[in-house]
């Protein structure tokens with residue numbers, strides 16, 4: 130790391146994250162609740178996780194006496210970056226060292242692949258101190274490998290045993306926490322002493338349920354994008370000549386787009402889950418956008434802001450079907466396709482293999498999007514962050530407006546569109562105070578779960594809309610959050626992704642207000658994240674979390 134650091138980084142290194150009361154004292158204990166079960170597929174899940182199924186919820190309490198012997202613990206960052214990851218590691222380190230200064234913490238390098246390959250580094254106070262309250266995962270880096278195949282599980286076990294690890298903390302999203310459960314069960318079955326604890330991470334905000342109120346990183350990422358969107362709203366109002374189409378990261382769920390809409394009140398926000406629920410087609414989406422553009426032009430406003438979630442393509446029924454058909458073709462013929470001479474040969478071949486409607490949908494897309502749709506990541510997902518949906522919408526809206534104008538309609542419209550994508554910009558921002566505190570507390574909680582000797586749990590911290598004094602820390606058994614879903618044609622246990630619910634308070638609030646945000650300018654300008662200052666400016670939770678917890682919010 131460079132020896133020259135910014136003034137803000139210097140100041141943030143000295144920030145002391147807030148901890149829940151129960152985690153602050155010298156001695157802590159755990160309380161076990163009643164046995165748990167997943168909401169569905171109980172028998173299948175029990176059969177797959179006979180040893181870790183049904184474990185009780187854990188609450189961490191002040192004043193207990195968890196074992197204080199020296200431990201060896203590993204930590205790994207998995208998947209996409211999310212602000213606050215370094216604070217999870219710092220919280221873990223501080224809690225372990227507070228319990229016993231001889232405990233040692235090891236960071237596996239470049240994600241779960243580091244556990245499989247046995248690549249790690251001991252994390253000392255000197256290393257940790259340089260990363261406190263900073264964004265990014267660069268302390269030990271991340272990766273998207275999955276610990277899943279029998280050979281990978283066996284390699285992990287061999288490495289964990291060789292290192293003599295008592296615990297492994299996996300910081301990741303729904304897939305990585307599912308993997309943590311698979312590894313926990315496997316290690317227990319094999320008689321390996323390493324217990325596995327997950328920590329809920331993802332800027333997408335889709336790892337949440339009754340026990341996990343938010344995934345870390347969502348707060349900071351959404352605020353970073355909201356600042357930029359607010360700035361663009363102000364620019365649009367000043368220049369009065371551009372329509373900005375902004376795509377926002379979030380592989381599947383639209384939580385990021387919804388939160389940004391709630392923070393900034395732009396003219397149009399598409400919510401994928403609503404589009405899917407109502408079976409809205411791409412043509413209908415375009416018509417809806419054009420209508421607002423025409424109405425604003427009639428009111429003398431040839432400018433505006435539209436937010437589109439990254440995950441949208443997979444929520445439009447005909448595109449979703451087409452992507453599924455492509456996945457099936459890729460499953461058996463990827464090599465043949467890659468061997469074809471060029472793009473047009475690939476398109477020709479695919480059009481002959483896809484169903485009629487899917488072939489038409491695929492054929493209608495721009496060449497660069499057609500190519501991205503042929504890629505898959507290690508989890509079998511289309512890399513949607515590379516699909517320029519905002520540009521596709523701009524093209525389709527422009528075509529529609531031209532058509533209307535050729536019929537003498539929409540004459541007041543002057544449409545000058547600009548496209549933006551806000552994604553990677555938000556994933557490594559300095560964590561907001563909320564994320565800095567939340568992550569540090571999660572790390573602290575994970576350490577107590579390792580000390581308590583439990584395995585197959587995700588650390589949780591609840592009561593997040595209250596003062597951090599009142600936050601409650603503990604652990605939720607991963608098996609309790611699992612359900613069975615079809616993955617690569619096979620029923621597979623996975624943590625259910627939390628999508629935007631149309632009957633949730635955040636969506637209802639948005640739906641009740643969006644009409645007035647369309648034609649009028651009701652923009653809100655949140656400005657940059659503030660790290661020092663009054664709590665109302667620096668420590669507030671997201672609007673999504675506030676509404677979910679019944680806190681009153683003003684439009």
Ligand code: FBP
Pocket residue numbers: 207208209210211302330331332333378379380439513514556
């Ligand atoms: P995680 O689910 O691993 O946290 O990653 C989320 C995400 O940031 C998505 O929003 C985005 O689609 C994806 O990662 C991008 O992946 P990559 O970092 O591999 O380009």
